Amino acid sequence: MGSPKPLLVSHTYKGDGAKQRAIKSLLKSNFAEISYSIYPSLMESLKGKTDISMRGRSFNFLAMAVLGIVALRNATGDASINTIIVPENGYISINPPLTRRRIGSHSTRTTHPFFLSKFEELLRDAGFHVKFFNPYQFKTKGEMLSECKDQAAIAKAIPLSVSCSHWHRRNIQCGHCVPCLIRRASIHHGKFKNDADYENQRLKTVLNERKKRDDIQSVQAAIIRLNKTQDYRGWIRQSGNLPSDPDVRKKLELTVKRGLTEVENFLKAEKL
Numbered sequence: 001m002g003s004p005k006p007l008l009v010s011h012t013y014k015g016d017g018a019k020q021r022a023i024k025s026l027l028k029s030n031f032a033e034i035s036y037s038i039y040p041s042l043m044e045s046l047k048g049k050t051d052i053s054m055r056g057r058s059f060n061f062l063a064m065a066v067l068g069i070v071a072l073r074n075a076t077g078d079a080s081i082n083t084i085i086v087p088e089n090g091y092i093s094i095n096p097p098l099t100r101r102r103i104g105s106h107s108t109r110t111t112h113p114f115f116l117s118k119f120e121e122l123l124r125d126a127g128f129h130v131k132f133f134n135p136y137q138f139k140t141k142g143e144m145l146s147e148c149k150d151q152a153a154i155a156k157a158i159p160l161s162v163s164c165s166h167w168h169r170r171n172i173q174c175g176h177c178v179p180c181l182i183r184r185a186s187i188h189h190g191k192f193k194n195d196a197d198y199e200n201q202r203l204k205t206v207l208n209e210r211k212k213r214d215d216i217q218s219v220q221a222a223i224i225r226l227n228k229t230q231d232y233r234g235w236i237r238q239s240g241n242l243p244s245d246p247d248v249r250k251k252l253e254l255t256v257k258r259g260l261t262e263v264e265n266f267l268k269a270e271k272l
Helices: 017-024 057-076 090-094 113-125 141-146 151-160 178-190 214-229 232-237 246-269
Strands: 008-012 033-037 083-085 131-133
Touching (some): 057 083, 090 178, 090 246, 113 131, 141 178, 178 246
16 A cells, blocks of 8 residues: 555635645645635625634635545545544644733634544534544644755745735735744744745834734743743643643643744844
8 A cells, every 4th residue: 555645625715826726736746636715704694794804714624624535435435534634833733822812712723632632523423533633733833844855845835825814805924923923933944045925024113013013022922921931831731721641741842832932033033
C-alpha cells in the first residue's frame, strides 16, 4: 500500500479563489479536491443588516471535510476512510487569550483539541465516524515554514497565501490583526524575503491609530505578563480543556511559549 493521497477541501471568499488555485499548482502531485465559494449572508428576516464575521469559516471547512469523507466512502466502498487532516499550527490552535476580555468568544479556537474532540463526538452520534488529526499540533507557524521539505515551493506560496481575519473586507491583508502578526512573525522566523502586501506594512504607524492598535497592544501585554510570570500552563488552560496526558500538556505549553517568542522577536525587529 502506498502513501495516502489526500482529498483537498477548501472554500473561498471573494478574491482569494485565484490565490488558492495558484498555491495548488505548486504541489508536485495532482490531488482531487472539493471546493466552493462563500460570501457572508443573512436569513431573510435579517436582510438589510451586514454580516462581516468569519467565525463560521472553520466550521464550514470541517463540515466540507466530512462531506468529502462520505463521498470517498461511497465512491470506493472503503468504510475505513475516516481521517480528516487539519493542518493548523499549535499556537493558533490553542490561541490562548491575550487579555482577560479575550477569554470568551472574542478569539476563535476552532481547531482546539477540546473542540475537535467534542465535534468528533457530535458527528459520531449523528452516524459520521471520523477522526480529526492535526499533524502540526506541536509546531509553531514559523517552524512549519522553516521545516517545510520543499523550501522553493513554500517561498513561492507565501506571497500568494491569505491569513488575515479582515481579508474579505478589502481584499488585502491588514498586517496588524492577530493572524497577520502570527503570519509575519513566522515569515521572519523562517527568514523568507518575499511576502504578500499589507494595508499596514509599518506597525509603528498602527500604534497611533486607536481603531487599529488593539491586537498589537494585546500581544505586547501578553508578552510582558508572561515574561514576568512564566505561567504558560495557567495561560493555555484559559483557552479550554486540555488532553489529560501530562506529556501532551507539556508539549502544548512549550509550543505556545515558542509561538509567542516568535511574535516577540518579530516585534523587536520592527522596533516595537
